[in-house]
Every structure is written in structure tokens, then in C-alpha cells.
Amino acid sequence: MLTAEENEVLCRVGPGTPMGTVLRRYWTPAFQLGDLPAPDCPPVRVTILGENFVAFRDTAGRLGFLDELCCHRGASLALGRVEDCGIRCLYHGWKYAVDGTIMETPNLATPTFRERVKHGAYPVREAGGLAWVYLGPPGTEPPFPAFAWSAADPDELLVTEMIMDCNWMQVLEGSIDSSHVGVLHLDTLATMGAGPRSVGSFDFAGEPWDLDMPVPGRGGQGGQGQGPPARRPGVWPSDDNAPRIEVENTPFGFHYAAIRDVTGEPDRKFVRVTAFVMPYTAFIGGAPGAVIVVPRDDYTCSSIGVFPVPKGAGAARRAGAGTDPAVWGPEPGNRRIRLPRQDREAMAAGQSFAGFRGGNRIQDAAVQLSSGPMYDRAKEHLVPADLAIIRLRRLLADSVRLLEAGRDPVGRGEGCDFARITAASQIIDASQAWQDLVPAHQGSAS
Amino acid sequence: MLWLSVVVDEACTQVWEAWRSGASVTSLRVSPAVYTAVAAARPAETARDYPLMLLGLPLVADAEVATYAPVVMRKDVRKDARKETSC
Numbered sequence: 001m002l003t004a005e006e007n008e009v010l011c012r013v014g015p016g017t018p019m020g021t022v023l024r025r026y027w028t029p030a031f032q033l034g035d036l037p038a039p040d041c042p043p044v045r046v047t048i049l050g051e052n053f054v055a056f057r058d059t060a061g062r063l064g065f066l067d068e069l070c071c072h073r074g075a076s077l078a079l080g081r082v083e084d085c086g087i088r089c090l091y092h093g094w095k096y097a098v099d100g101t102i103m104e105t106p107n108l109a110t111p112t113f114r115e116r117v118k119h120g121a122y123p124v125r126e127a128g129g130l131a132w133v134y135l136g137p138p139g140t141e142p143p144f145p146a147f148a149w150s151a152a153d154p155d156e157l158l159v160t161e162m163i164m165d166c167n168w169m170q171v172l173e174g175s176i177d178s179s180h181v182g183v184l185h186l187d188t189l190a191t192m193g194a195g196p197r198s199v200g201s202f203d204f205a206g207e208p209w210d211l212d213m214p215v216p217g218r219g220g221q222g223g224q225g226q227g228p229p230a231r232r233p234g235v236w237p238s239d240d241n242a243p244r245i246e247v248e249n250t251p252f253g254f255h256y257a258a259i260r261d262v263t264g265e266p267d268r269k270f271v272r273v274t275a276f277v278m279p280y281t282a283f284i285g286g287a288p289g290a291v292i293v294v295p296r297d298d299y300t301c302s303s304i305g306v307f308p309v310p311k312g313a314g315a316a317r318r319a320g321a322g323t324d325p326a327v328w329g330p331e332p333g334n335r336r337i338r339l340p341r342q343d344r345e346a347m348a349a350g351q352s353f354a355g356f357r358g359g360n361r362i363q364d365a366a367v368q369l370s371s372g373p374m375y376d377r378a379k380e381h382l383v384p385a386d387l388a389i390i391r392l393r394r395l396l397a398d399s400v401r402l403l404e405a406g407r408d409p410v411g412r413g414e415g416c417d418f419a420r421i422t423a424a425s426q427i428i429d430a431s432q433a434w435q436d437l438v439p440a441h442q443g444s445a446s
Numbered sequence: 447m448l449w450l451s452v453v454v455d456e457a458c459t460q461v462w463e464a465w466r467s468g469a470s471v472t473s474l475r476v477s478p479a480v481y482t483a484v485a486a487a488r489p490a491e492t493a494r495d496y497p498l499m500l501l502g503l504p505l506v507a508d509a510e511v512a513t514y515a516p517v518v519m520r521k522d523v524r525k526d527a528r529k530e531t532s533c
Binding site: 245379381 | 448483499502
């Protein structure tokens with residue numbers, strides 16, 4: 001639990017807020033590179049951390065990320081013309097380069113102003129199908145988080161984005177919460193072929209219900225269903241819904257293991273290792289990519305998935321993803337999620353546990369949105385199985401305190417090889433250390 | 447400002463350490479400031495005379511406990527079921 005005051009500190013991200021100041025000390029994914037596919041293409045308006053920006057790709061292919069409003073009279077540059085290595089405001093024709101240089105001021109003939117003043121512009125990096133920006137003070141950038149997939153060809157990555165109308169912490173906490181997997185995601189496990197399972201006194205037959213669900217091994221994230229799966233009991237080899245949690249801090253944040261008994265094998269354990277890279281990114285055991293949660297403002301966030309896929313599959317899966325009108329909203333690209341109808345009939349009949357079609361991310365979104373626009377954590381009753389969530393909040397709180405004391409926040413990754421950060425999901429001998437599964441993290445505890 | 451996130455993290459870490467060593471945990475001793483903050487955050491529970499609990503443990507105010515050093519009380523179930531110690 002948190003006090004109401006502390007909850008506000010962790011949740012609010014606008015300029016000048018404690019958490020907003022912390023988050024501006026990390027590289028932040030701002031938008032999908034696919035939104036600016038070619039030089040001089042239309043610009044995009046981007047809202048992150050409670051501020052509005054305009055992003056554009058100039059004639060030379062360089063990305064610009066500028067304060068949205070023209071510094072003359074405040075018209076939106078998102079309406080502007082992208083031409084001849086800059087973006088021009090429609091209102092009075094002021095023109096800006098990607099680095100914020102004021103190139104032209106047609107209604108001010110003398111050059112003094114444009115020679116002395118620059119428009120707000122921020123460093124941008126292209127990696128992993130995303131544009132990453134740094135919004136902190138110049139000269140304070142941390143090492144860039146160059147993950148293993150950062151340099152992948154766009155056709156080898158599936159980048160998905162769900163815009164969710166709730167505070168970012170609800171989604172971020174869900175992304176690192178392991179103990180809900182064997183409960184909320186029972187329908188996913190059934191589609192994967194896990195077979196019968198129990199939640200408390202409820203016995204779930206585990207027959208696949210949502211055959212179009214995208215799950216690993218059946219077309220992957222964003223793929224289409226391929227008919228009923230074969231029963232594969234080993235896909236989730238544990239009936240243990242109360243995993244033991246072990247957490248270690250690392251230079252990038254923390255990693256933790258959720259350790260479960262293996263059904264019928266007392267000398268072995270089922271380990272899922274999740275790595276959390278401050279302050280947005282989770283590498284989740286059992287998933288090949290990462291989930292990145294970025295606040296747009298205090299009540300809206302983007303949950304971005306980056307998943308490596310076989311070469312050539314990225315474009316095809318993008319074309320099929322996020323287009324179900326029952327789930328995805330009316331925005332360009334259909335990115336704002338709205339909950340599909342919960343199938344109470346299937347739940348009552350024991351065919352479905354959660355009643356939501358669409359896979360893990362839809363099931364997650366349903367419960368995360370259900371807490372309201374900004375969940376009040378004063379009312380919650382945490383249990384020890386929530387240790388990863390508890391540690392996440394601790395690191396964020398520590399970061400606020402450190403920054404207020406004039407020091408760097410935690411987990412900025414100095415000395416860290418981001419490309420070797422990974423997750424794991426594996427059965428190992430009971431005597432083996434789970435840290436063996438993520439050797440690049442070893443020795444990194446701080 | 448009181449950072450309950452720090453208090454809860456310290457306490458939760460102690461709970462897992464106790465469990466790993468084969469002990470059970472019985473209560474959580476916190477500073478009066480922490481106790482007061484938890485009580486203030488849960489007026490509905492205190493109004494009903496429910497016990498204040500954190501991490502599933504009864505909360506005990508203890509003036510000897512520092513704000514950011516909560517103490518999980520444990521019982522070593524392997525050696526002596528009657529013996530209760532702090533972590």
C-alpha cells in the first residue's frame with residue numbers, strides 16, 4: 001500500500017512533478033517509427049509525460065522531436081508543412097530544423113532573434129521500431145538502452161501499441177506481476193494446450209475456447225489461430241499459484257524469479273525470470289520480446305510490445321494486428337483499446353475463465369482498466385507474492401528521493417550491456433540457482 | 447514525506463527471508479508514524495474495528511522501531527515452535 005500522497009507522487013508524470021522529473025532522466029519511447037515512414041512525410045503529434053510534441057522526418061531522413069507549439073504565436077506544428085529540411089508553421093511561416101534551429105521568420109526580417117534563440121528540441125534515437133527521446137536537461141543523458149532487438153530489421157520485429165485510458169502505473173505493475181499468470185490467463189494456457197487447472201476450489205477443464213487467440217507457438221504474438229492445439233501439459237508445468245519470489249537489484253533496475261513447484265517432480269522447479277529495466281521496460285519470462293509502458297499523461301498510457309519474429313513476418317502480422325473493431329478504438333491505427341464484451345455465458349458454462357477473447361494483453365487490459373483512471377493504492381492489501389511490484393515502487397521512490405538530493409536516479413544502466421538483458425522460463429533442478437538462466441545479469445546486483 | 451514503499455519493501459524482503467529459512471512470520475512491528483499512516487489510509491477498516499494488517503501480518507506500533515526499519519516477527523517452526531524472534 002501507499003499513502004495517498006505517495007500514490008500521487010508515483011502516478012503523476014507532468015513537467016515539474018517528482019515522477020515526471022525522474023522519468024525525464026531516462027530515454028523514453030515516444031512513437032512508432034512506422035508513423036514517420038519516409039522523408040518529408042506528414043508529421044505526428046505526440047503526447048508523452050503530459051507534454052505535447054511534434055515529430056517529423058526531414059528531407060534528409062533525420063528525425064525531429066520538437067515542442068508542439070510554434071514559439072511565435074503558438075499554433076500547432078503538427079499542422080505544419082514538412083519541406084526542405086524543416087517544418088514550417090502554417091500560421092506565419094516560421095520554419096524549424098530538427099535540432100530546433102529557427103531557420104526562417106518571414107514576418108521578422110532581422111536575424112537577431114533566430115540567431116540567439118532555438119525552439120525546444122530533444123535528442124531522438126531510432127531503435128527497435130521505436131523513436132526514443134530524451135527530455136531531461138542537456139548533458140544528463142544516460143547510456144542508451146540498446147537491447148538485443150534494437151538494431152533488428154523492421155521486418156524482423158512486431159511492434160504493437162495499445163493506448164489505455166488509465167494511469168501508467170496500473171499497466172506497468174501488471175507487466176511484472178507473475179502470480180496472476182496461472183489465474184487471469186487460464187484461457188491462454190488452455191489455448192496453448194496446458195490442460196485442466198484449478199484456481200482455489202474452481203476446477204477449470206482447460207479446453208481451448210478462444211481458438212483465434214495469438215499465443216506463442218501458434219502463430220506468435222499478433223498471429224492468427226491455427227485450429228485446436230494438441231494437449232501439451234508441459235506448457236505450464238505447475239499447479240502452484242503461489243510462487244516463491246526472489247528479487248535482486250541490478251544496474252538496470254531489478255530482476256526476479258517466480259519459482260513454482262513442478263507437478264509430479266519434487267526435485268525440480270519451474271522458474272520464470274523477469275527483468276525490469278528502469279523505468280518502463282519488462283522482459284517477461286516465456287515471452288520473446290519486451291513490454292514497454294509509457295505514460296502519455298496522468299490518465300493515459302501506451303503499452304508497447306516489441307517482439308522479434310521470423311524475417312518477413314513483421315509486416316504481415318502488423319497488417320493483421322489491432323484491427324478487430326470490437327476491441328480497438330477509432331484512432332488512426334486503431335490503437336486505443338476498448339474492452340470487448342465479456343462472455344458470461346462461456347464463463348458460466350466453464351468454457352472460459354475470464355471471458356475475454358484476444359489473449360493475454362486483452363485480459364491484462366481488462367483488469368488494469370477496471371481499477372479506474374488512477375488507482376488509489378491506500379486501499380490495497382499487498383501480499384508477499386507482490387514483491388516485484390513492491391520493489392518497483394521502491395526503486396521509483398528511491399529515484400525521486402535521489403534526484404531531489406541532487407543525485408542520479410537508480411537503474412540508468414551505467415556499465416550495463418543492455419543487449420544481454422533477457423528473461424527466462426524453464427524447469428531446472430531444485431538445487432540450481434535461477435540466476436544461472438540469466439548469466440549476463442550475474443554480478444550486477446547493486 | 448513518509449515513503450511507505452520503502453517500509454513495505456523492507457518488510458516484504460524480511461518475510462521471504464524468514465520463509466526461506468523455514469520460519470513462519472507472526473506480526474509486523476512498525477514505527478508509530480507508519481502505524482498512524484496506515485490507519486489514516488484505511489478509515490473504513492479502523493471504523494469497523496478490523497485489525498490493521500500489512501502483507502497479511504498484524505501491524506504493531508513500536509516506538510523502538512525506526513521508520514524505515516520495520517521488524518517482521520518470526521517463529522522458527524523447525525526448531526522451537528514456541529520461540530518468537532525478530533528477523
